[in-house]
Amino acid sequence: MKKIVLKIKVNGKKYRLKINPNFRLLDLLRDQLRLTGTKEGCGIGECGACTVMIDGSPINSCLVLAGQCEGKEVLTIEGLEVEGKLHPLQEAFINQGAVQCGFCTPGMIMSAKALLDHNPQPSEEEIKEAISGNICRCTGYRQIVEAIKGAAGKSG
């Protein structure tokens, strides 16, 4: 198996990496770049815990080969904090009790960010649809929806 060279930008930082071609983006982020905020919940794209953004759009990083990301910009949960200041979504999740075990949270926040980036004042229905690819086993989703409502209009 020939290694491939990958040029990729992650959370604003450029990388040139030599990797095994069978690495998923999830493996690249967690194992190679040690960005362990993104979680593997199912590995088959059914839970959304691995959601990150590629070129501004949310995707399941367990279903993307790292090689597909040549020249692309990836944003993970770690990229939301700016110089020690949390993103309004992160603050809202904490304040609204939307984080219990926390395993779904990074993926949930990335889906929420993708929504707010395109639709800064979403309706409750639009919020529910935006997170319909992310499963939470703890909260019952109410606090998550409230947190996203709260953060709407506050994100830059």
Add this chain to the structure above:
Amino acid sequence: MIDFDFIRVKTLDKALKFLQEKGSVTRLLAGGTDLLIELRGLTLDDPAAPRYILDISGIEELKDIREANGSLSIGPLTPHSKIASSKLVKRYAPCLAQACSTIGAVQHRTVGTIGGNIINASPAADSVPALIVLDAEVTFKSAKGERRSLLKDIFIKPYQTNIQPDELLTEIRFEKLPEGAKTSFIKLGRRNALAIARMNIATVVILKEKIVKDIRISPGSTTPMPDRIRIAEEVLLGKVPTKELILTAGQKVSEEMIRRSGVRWSTPYKKPVIEALVARALRQALGMEEGAIEN
């Protein structure tokens, strides 16, 4: 995860050249949302394990939605999200925009492609019944030439098409529906989002002075290969669509389902449900009101 070599190509010509030499040991990577799940399920000694993954996701010429002489031409690498939000598709083929908007979740629709949905050939594919009621044609290219086919004719059995190892799907094309054509698409899943279709249904109805001039019905996850159900369409063709005739059309679909698939463990569920689903889809297309009780 199995080992493989990863090759990226940026042009159609380079892809066809690669497939001509190595097509039989290669799998194509477009969005990857089906492929990666399949690869995870393979062991190293599995004969289905590919030697090469050919990343075609960067071939720009396969990504457009275009108008072409009264038809719409869709590139196979167009993601579902783009089709669902396309003004052209919403205007001239609304059932297709609806169908693509139901595939997986946001994360899948961002990167998953209509070509991938077709080639995966799941009987539960959502874009396929919508394309079939549009009488869609597909084009395959290889280093040797080109062939065209009605989409419905490429399916041999569940999860298998007649696509050759050196061929690449390059275009999906259908005639724009005329002004006033009515369509519907309904998907039944175990949940409202991120669900495989338990069954789905696409219809097109064209009326002329209240009489059905053209009608197309294609149910998904109902027959082994997707198809239009002509025997149900004939119930309404040339007639004024009434609730009774619509119910009869639904019954014809369930009869055809049993004729093609046999009586299976799922039949006691699928028979009444497909009848109701067909009737509901036709009533929706025709703008009829839903009664509290189906009569």
